[in-house]
Amino acid sequence: MRMGEGVEWALHTCVNLAWLGRAVPVAKLAALHDLPAAYLNKQLQALARAGIVTSVRGPGGGFQLARRPEKITLMDVVSAIEGSANAFQCTEIRRQGAGREDPANYRKPCSVSQAMRTAELAWRRELAGQTVADVKADAERTIPDMAARLDFWLTNTRD
Amino acid sequence: MRMGEGVEWALHTCVNLAWLGRAVPVAKLAALHDLPAAYLNKQLQALARAGIVTSVRGPGGGFQLARRPEKITLMDVVSAIEGSANAFQCTEIRRQGAGREDPANYRKPCSVSQAMRTAELAWRRELAGQTVADVKADAERTIPDMAARLDFWLTNTRD
DNA sequence: GTCTCGTTACTCGGATATCTGGTGTCCGAGTTTCGAAGG
DNA sequence: CCTTCGAAACTCGGACACCAGATATCCGAGTAACGAGAC
Numbered sequence A, B: 001m002r003m004g005e006g007v008e009w010a011l012h013t014c015v016n017l018a019w020l021g022r023a024v025p026v027a028k029l030a031a032l033h034d035l036p037a038a039y040l041n042k043q044l045q046a047l048a049r050a051g052i053v054t055s056v057r058g059p060g061g062g063f064q065l066a067r068r069p070e071k072i073t074l075m076d077v078v079s080a081i082e083g084s085a086n087a088f089q090c091t092e093i094r095r096q097g098a099g100r101e102d103p104a105n106y107r108k109p110c111s112v113s114q115a116m117r118t119a120e121l122a123w124r125r126e127l128a129g130q131t132v133a134d135v136k137a138d139a140e141r142t143i144p145d146m147a148a149r150l151d152f153w154l155t156n157t158r159d
Numbered sequence C: 001g002t003c004t005c006g007t008t009a010c011t012c013g014g015a016t017a018t019c020t021g022g023t024g025t026c027c028g029a030g031t032t033t034c035g036a037a038g039g
Numbered sequence D: 001c002c003t004t005c006g007a008a009a010c011t012c013g014g015a016c017a018c019c020a021g022a023t024a025t026c027c028g029a030g031t032a033a034c035g036a037g038a039c
Helices: A005-020 A026-031 A037-049 A074-082 A103-107 A111-128 A132-142 A146-156 B005-020 B026-031 B037-049 B074-082 B111-128 B132-142 B146-156
Strands: A053-056 A062-065 B053-056 B062-065
Touching: A005 A026, A005 A037, A005 A062, A005 A074, A005 A132, A005 A146, A005 B111, A026 A037, A026 A062, A037 A053, A037 A062, A037 A074, A074 A111, A074 A132, A074 B111, A111 B005, A111 B074, A111 B111, A111 B132, A132 A146, A132 B111, B005 B026, B005 B037, B005 B062, B005 B074, B005 B132, B005 B146, B026 B037, B026 B062, B037 B053, B037 B062, B037 B074, B074 B111, B074 B132, B132 B146
Parallel strands: none
Antiparallel strands: A053 A062, B053 B062
């Protein structure tokens, strides 16, 4: 069970967008961390479909956060990239074979599924409890001038 | 991010082994839920390597739990099948590109990695807090006679 | 009758194919800007 | 000088290859049990 690296890219990019506070083309966002621009674009499209960022086409366009960083949870970003389906998917094997249960029990989920779901809910709750603003604030504790550095770089860099 | 179905198979099989309480060949365990025996065997090998079950070769052999169900957590089973690596793997993109941080910060993990790790720890803690015995007990609340049924089936079935 | 040995049947174990989904790339769609030409 | 039109540059958007890991299968390795034969 491995999470796609698109999640890492998306999170860092969201923090960067929070620092920059305006529309930034994907080429610039990719250059910030030496990422393949076309593939990062794919991830940002997913964020756009989820309403986390908005896209503006044409010159001067790019991506920017759709709402304030305090209103974007890590759960929002993760489910936008990875999908909202549960990591553990019950295939109901309890209904097959010699050890199958009585169909009367099919209404409630099986014990295994329930246990796994409980753990996954704890994970989701933790992700929903942290926002992009929190991560940004934590990063600024060690790198206070990052916002200014990025802003300077964006305005003064030529392509 | 999808968890392999081997986890579901392994968990159900562990509960079944807890009910049966003796060595059971993989063919029988697979028949309990109409699973491909050879592939279930692969999963059980992983459990054996992790010390969760022990294998006995030859006639009358099979797999059985290596210790009491109360001592087997869901975390043990999941990490045996899926591996112990973190789902979110930080590739340290903060060190690359125009937006790279000062190398002095490389000692401590980046804020994004930290946040994701926190959530994943909550998930792991929840999994480690539940045992095979708990799941078994919960299942018995709805199907009290399952242990007896499985035991009868195993002793009276002809191949 | 009992011991021994060989054969048989049974079961795990790891090496080997197949396939789905994540990874990576490309070109077309849409929009703004700028400049030139006409009035 | 102002307006209008067109071309070009820029950026997102989705469609198209590629590859690693999960899925599935098979045959060989190891072991216990059983029976036949000798003592």
